Amino acid sequence: xxxxxxxxxxxxxxxxxxxxxxxxxxxxxxxxxxxxxxxxxxxxxxxxxxxxxxxxxxxxxxxxxxxxxxxxxxxxxxxxxxxxxxxxxxxxxxxxxxxxxxxxxxxxxxxxxxxxxxxxxxxxxxxxxxxxxxxxxxxxxxxxxxxxxxxxxxxxxxxxxxxxxxxxxxxxxxxxxxxxxxxxxxxxxxxxxxxxxxxxxxxxxxxxxxxxxxxxxxxxxxxx
Numbered sequence: 001x002x003x004x005x006x007x008x009x010x011x012x013x014x015x016x017x018x019x020x021x022x023x024x025x026x027x028x029x030x031x032x033x034x035x036x037x038x039x040x041x042x043x044x045x046x047x048x049x050x051x052x053x054x055x056x057x058x059x060x061x062x063x064x065x066x067x068x069x070x071x072x073x074x075x076x077x078x079x080x081x082x083x084x085x086x087x088x089x090x091x092x093x094x095x096x097x098x099x100x101x102x103x104x105x106x107x108x109x110x111x112x113x114x115x116x117x118x119x120x121x122x123x124x125x126x127x128x129x130x131x132x133x134x135x136x137x138x139x140x141x142x143x144x145x146x147x148x149x150x151x152x153x154x155x156x157x158x159x160x161x162x163x164x165x166x167x168x169x170x171x172x173x174x175x176x177x178x179x180x181x182x183x184x185x186x187x188x189x190x191x192x193x194x195x196x197x198x199x200x201x202x203x204x205x206x207x208x209x210x211x212x213x214x215x216x217x218x219x220x221x222x223x224x
Contacts, residue, residue, distance in 0.1 A: 074151045079109065081147060094197045095136070102139040110164060117168040122176055124185035127192035131175035138167050 030038075073081065082105035085093035103121045112118025125131050141163055145155040177188035194202070 072147070072149055072151075074146050074153070074156065076153050076156060077146050079105075081105070081143075084143070086143075096195060096197055098143075099132075099135055099139050102142065103135060106138075110168075117165070117172050119168065119172055119181065121171065122180040122185075124180050125176075126195075127185050128175050128188070129190045129193060131171060132195070134167055134170065134175070138163060 082098075082101035083090060084098040084101060085091075085095055086098065090097060103125060107120040110118060111120045121131075121135065125135060142159055145151055145159045175188075177185075180188070
């Protein structure tokens, strides 16, 4: 094909590959500045769409997911569950609030025949660090097994068959003095010490007192 043939080809006609060039379509190449403006506009649109998708996802989660602060009661849960810091109406409470109410629930529910290991948790439970640690995990394993959409009857039965008896055995033989249940607290094993929530509260009070020029409370190990 000669140069004359190319020059004579009508504007907009396809080449041998069936393609059209920008010049033949009458399109001029855009400048870099124009392309940057187009890209910036697309980025803005993408941000708006991304935010809309996030809002829709959040709304869908509210409609389909169960809030952790308002857990669903399992069908096999016979009695009302103990109040907890995780409940919506008790927001702001510390986990010790959950433990204290579970102790009351446990004593109202799981005390068995005299002479067995199914004993009540004594009032001085906060004075026994090992017992406090066990009550904490016992409480939250109970909640996982009985509350929320992930709770299963299998986990609840395992809690009764495994976790509770093991806890009861150790409470009676390792953590609590026998006279704690009849004559009041008796020192046994590790001495009581402040929990981390109490320590945080004391340290916060000390900082506030220091900032206001008041007397700083003395932080010493003592009963929680």
